[in-house]
Amino acid sequence: DIQMTQSPSTLSASVGDRGTITCRASQSIGSWLAWYQQKPGRAPKLLIYKASSLESGVPSRFSGSGSGTEFTLTISSLQPDDFAAYYCQQYNSYPLTFGQGTKVEIK
Protein backbone atom coordinates (compact mmCIF):
# COMPACT_ATOMS: atom_id res chain seq x y z
CA ASP A 1 0.00 0.00 0.00
CA ILE A 2 1.11 3.56 -0.68
CA GLN A 3 1.48 5.61 2.48
CA MET A 4 0.73 9.33 2.34
CA THR A 5 2.37 11.59 4.92
CA GLN A 6 1.29 15.19 5.40
CA SER A 7 3.15 17.96 7.16
CA PRO A 8 2.62 19.87 9.29
CA SER A 9 -0.15 18.25 11.31
CA THR A 10 -1.28 21.70 12.42
CA LEU A 11 -0.64 24.99 10.68
CA SER A 12 -1.23 28.11 12.76
CA ALA A 13 -1.59 31.19 10.60
CA SER A 14 -3.29 34.57 10.36
CA VAL A 15 -5.73 35.90 7.79
CA GLY A 16 -3.73 37.07 4.79
CA ASP A 17 -0.82 34.70 5.40
CA ARG A 18 0.40 32.25 2.82
CA GLY A 19 -0.26 28.66 3.85
CA THR A 20 1.67 25.65 2.56
CA ILE A 21 0.95 21.97 3.22
CA THR A 22 3.20 19.16 2.02
CA CYS A 23 2.19 15.60 1.15
CA ARG A 24 4.74 12.86 0.56
CA ALA A 25 4.01 9.49 -1.01
CA SER A 26 5.93 6.35 -0.03
CA GLN A 27 6.43 5.58 -3.73
CA SER A 28 5.92 7.44 -6.97
CA ILE A 29 2.31 8.21 -7.85
CA GLY A 30 2.94 10.35 -10.91
CA SER A 31 0.44 13.22 -10.72
CA TRP A 32 -2.44 11.12 -9.38
CA LEU A 33 -3.09 13.19 -6.31
CA ALA A 34 -6.13 15.06 -5.00
CA TRP A 35 -6.55 17.60 -2.19
CA TYR A 36 -9.69 18.00 -0.09
CA GLN A 37 -10.92 20.54 2.44
CA GLN A 38 -13.13 19.47 5.33
CA LYS A 39 -14.89 21.66 7.86
CA PRO A 40 -16.19 20.29 11.18
CA GLY A 41 -19.36 18.24 10.77
CA ARG A 42 -19.25 18.53 6.98
CA ALA A 43 -18.31 16.25 4.11
CA PRO A 44 -14.96 16.78 2.40
CA LYS A 45 -14.78 19.02 -0.65
CA LEU A 46 -12.53 18.39 -3.64
CA LEU A 47 -10.13 21.29 -4.24
CA ILE A 48 -7.41 19.98 -6.55
CA TYR A 49 -7.09 16.89 -8.77
CA LYS A 50 -4.23 15.53 -10.83
CA ALA A 51 -1.85 17.33 -8.47
CA SER A 52 -2.37 20.82 -9.90
CA SER A 53 -5.79 21.07 -11.60
CA LEU A 54 -8.20 23.37 -9.80
CA GLU A 55 -11.68 21.93 -9.36
CA SER A 56 -14.46 24.05 -10.82
CA GLY A 57 -15.71 26.70 -8.42
CA VAL A 58 -12.68 26.58 -6.12
CA PRO A 59 -11.07 30.00 -5.51
CA SER A 60 -7.84 30.66 -7.38
CA ARG A 61 -5.95 31.32 -4.14
CA PHE A 62 -5.71 27.52 -3.88
CA SER A 63 -3.01 25.87 -5.97
CA GLY A 64 -1.32 22.49 -6.11
CA SER A 65 2.06 21.41 -7.37
CA GLY A 66 4.40 18.44 -7.46
CA SER A 67 4.77 15.03 -9.01
CA GLY A 68 6.29 11.69 -8.15
CA THR A 69 6.48 11.57 -4.37
CA GLU A 70 6.31 15.17 -3.18
CA PHE A 71 3.34 17.47 -3.47
CA THR A 72 2.28 20.86 -2.12
CA LEU A 73 -1.01 22.61 -1.51
CA THR A 74 -0.64 26.38 -1.28
CA ILE A 75 -3.20 28.92 -0.15
CA SER A 76 -1.85 32.25 -1.34
CA SER A 77 -3.70 34.45 1.16
CA LEU A 78 -5.64 32.70 3.90
CA GLN A 79 -9.23 33.81 4.28
CA PRO A 80 -11.48 33.21 7.30
CA ASP A 81 -13.36 30.51 5.34
CA ASP A 82 -10.11 28.56 4.78
CA PHE A 83 -9.55 27.53 8.38
CA ALA A 84 -10.34 23.83 8.15
CA ALA A 85 -8.72 20.41 7.77
CA TYR A 86 -6.99 19.43 4.53
CA TYR A 87 -6.30 15.95 3.21
CA CYS A 88 -4.29 14.63 0.29
CA GLN A 89 -5.29 11.38 -1.45
CA GLN A 90 -3.43 9.27 -3.95
CA TYR A 91 -5.34 7.48 -6.70
CA ASN A 92 -2.43 5.95 -8.55
CA SER A 93 -3.12 2.47 -7.21
CA TYR A 94 -5.44 0.52 -4.95
CA PRO A 95 -6.09 0.76 -2.13
CA LEU A 96 -6.62 4.49 -2.45
CA THR A 97 -5.06 6.21 0.54
CA PHE A 98 -5.39 9.54 2.33
CA GLY A 99 -2.86 11.51 4.27
CA GLN A 100 -3.51 11.89 7.98
CA GLY A 101 -4.69 15.47 7.55
CA THR A 102 -3.52 18.99 8.33
CA LYS A 103 -5.55 21.31 10.49
CA VAL A 104 -5.22 24.97 9.52
CA GLU A 105 -6.07 27.08 12.55
CA ILE A 106 -6.15 30.76 13.32
CA LYS A 107 -3.05 32.00 15.11
Next chain:
Amino acid sequence: EVQLVESGGGLVQPGGSLRLSCAVSGFTFRDYYMDWVRQAPGKGLEWVGRIRNRANSYTTEYAASVKGRFTISRDDSKNSLYLQMNSLKIEDTSVYYCARGRAEPGTGGLDVWGQGTTVTVSS
Protein backbone atom coordinates in the same frame (compact mmCIF):
# COMPACT_ATOMS: atom_id res chain seq x y z
CA GLU B 1 -28.93 19.47 -8.40
CA VAL B 2 -26.33 16.76 -7.94
CA GLN B 3 -27.02 15.02 -4.65
CA LEU B 4 -25.96 11.95 -2.69
CA VAL B 5 -27.98 10.97 0.38
CA GLU B 6 -26.82 8.20 2.69
CA SER B 7 -29.07 6.26 5.02
CA GLY B 8 -29.08 3.11 7.11
CA GLY B 9 -26.66 4.03 9.85
CA GLY B 10 -27.29 3.22 13.48
CA LEU B 11 -26.18 1.32 16.55
CA VAL B 12 -25.18 -2.32 16.10
CA GLN B 13 -23.50 -4.86 18.34
CA PRO B 14 -20.06 -6.26 17.57
CA GLY B 15 -20.40 -9.14 15.14
CA GLY B 16 -23.60 -7.73 13.71
CA SER B 17 -24.51 -6.54 10.24
CA LEU B 18 -25.77 -3.33 8.71
CA ARG B 19 -26.59 -2.19 5.19
CA LEU B 20 -26.00 1.39 4.16
CA SER B 21 -27.65 2.97 1.15
CA CYS B 22 -26.77 6.01 -0.92
CA ALA B 23 -29.50 7.55 -3.08
CA VAL B 24 -28.21 9.49 -6.04
CA SER B 25 -29.83 12.22 -8.11
CA GLY B 26 -28.89 14.94 -10.56
CA PHE B 27 -26.43 13.02 -12.74
CA THR B 28 -26.20 9.87 -14.84
CA PHE B 29 -25.36 7.43 -12.05
CA ARG B 30 -24.57 4.49 -14.31
CA ASP B 31 -21.63 6.33 -15.89
CA TYR B 32 -19.67 6.82 -12.68
CA TYR B 33 -17.52 4.90 -10.25
CA MET B 34 -18.76 5.17 -6.68
CA ASP B 35 -16.79 5.03 -3.46
CA TRP B 36 -17.36 4.68 0.25
CA VAL B 37 -15.11 6.64 2.64
CA ARG B 38 -15.33 6.62 6.42
CA GLN B 39 -14.15 8.78 9.28
CA ALA B 40 -13.84 7.56 12.85
CA PRO B 41 -14.67 10.09 15.58
CA GLY B 42 -11.95 12.74 15.71
CA LYS B 43 -9.85 10.95 13.10
CA GLY B 44 -8.94 11.36 9.44
CA LEU B 45 -10.48 9.99 6.28
CA GLU B 46 -10.20 6.30 5.41
CA TRP B 47 -11.10 4.96 1.99
CA VAL B 48 -13.33 1.89 2.28
CA GLY B 49 -13.86 0.76 -1.30
CA ARG B 50 -15.04 1.39 -4.84
CA ILE B 51 -17.40 -0.08 -7.39
CA ARG B 52 -16.82 0.66 -11.02
CA ASN B 53 -19.50 1.29 -13.61
CA ARG B 54 -21.18 -1.14 -15.98
CA ALA B 55 -18.65 -0.37 -18.72
CA ASN B 56 -16.03 -1.73 -16.32
CA SER B 57 -18.08 -4.75 -15.29
CA TYR B 58 -19.06 -3.38 -11.86
CA THR B 59 -15.75 -4.60 -10.46
CA THR B 60 -14.88 -3.68 -6.89
CA GLU B 61 -11.85 -2.73 -4.79
CA TYR B 62 -11.62 -2.72 -0.99
CA ALA B 63 -9.36 -1.56 1.77
CA ALA B 64 -7.61 -4.39 3.57
CA SER B 65 -9.36 -3.46 6.83
CA VAL B 66 -12.79 -4.35 5.40
CA LYS B 67 -12.05 -6.90 2.68
CA GLY B 68 -14.06 -10.07 3.20
CA ARG B 69 -16.47 -8.35 5.59
CA PHE B 70 -17.89 -5.48 3.53
CA THR B 71 -19.51 -5.69 0.09
CA ILE B 72 -20.23 -2.76 -2.20
CA SER B 73 -23.03 -3.08 -4.74
CA ARG B 74 -25.15 -0.81 -6.88
CA ASP B 75 -28.49 -0.79 -8.65
CA ASP B 76 -28.31 1.54 -11.63
CA SER B 77 -32.07 1.18 -12.22
CA LYS B 78 -32.68 2.67 -8.77
CA ASN B 79 -29.78 5.17 -8.82
CA SER B 80 -28.59 3.60 -5.60
CA LEU B 81 -25.32 2.49 -4.04
CA TYR B 82 -25.04 0.06 -1.14
CA LEU B 83 -22.55 -1.00 1.50
CA GLN B 84 -23.26 -4.33 3.19
CA MET B 85 -21.26 -4.53 6.40
CA ASN B 86 -20.92 -7.89 8.16
CA SER B 87 -18.92 -9.06 11.18
CA LEU B 88 -18.78 -5.50 12.43
CA LYS B 89 -16.05 -4.52 14.86
CA ILE B 90 -15.87 -1.68 17.36
CA GLU B 91 -13.22 -0.07 15.16
CA ASP B 92 -15.75 0.19 12.31
CA THR B 93 -17.48 2.96 14.26
CA SER B 94 -17.40 5.93 11.89
CA VAL B 95 -19.30 8.37 9.75
CA TYR B 96 -19.67 6.70 6.36
CA TYR B 97 -19.72 8.84 3.24
CA CYS B 98 -20.60 7.84 -0.29
CA ALA B 99 -18.76 9.76 -2.98
CA ARG B 100 -18.65 9.99 -6.75
CA GLY B 101 -15.43 8.98 -8.44
CA ARG B 102 -14.32 10.32 -11.78
CA ALA B 103 -12.75 7.89 -14.19
CA GLU B 104 -12.33 10.11 -17.24
CA PRO B 105 -8.72 10.25 -18.40
CA GLY B 106 -6.87 13.18 -16.94
CA THR B 107 -9.24 13.73 -14.07
CA GLY B 108 -9.73 11.82 -10.85
CA GLY B 109 -10.67 12.60 -7.30
CA LEU B 110 -13.99 12.26 -5.50
CA ASP B 111 -15.95 15.27 -6.66
CA VAL B 112 -19.37 14.84 -5.04
CA TRP B 113 -20.00 13.64 -1.49
CA GLY B 114 -23.02 12.78 0.60
CA GLN B 115 -23.60 14.22 4.05
CA GLY B 116 -22.64 10.97 5.78
CA THR B 117 -24.39 8.44 7.97
CA THR B 118 -23.16 7.39 11.41
CA VAL B 119 -22.45 3.77 12.30
CA THR B 120 -21.77 2.94 15.95
CA VAL B 121 -20.59 -0.54 16.87
CA SER B 122 -20.97 -1.11 20.58
CA SER B 123 -22.28 -3.64 23.04
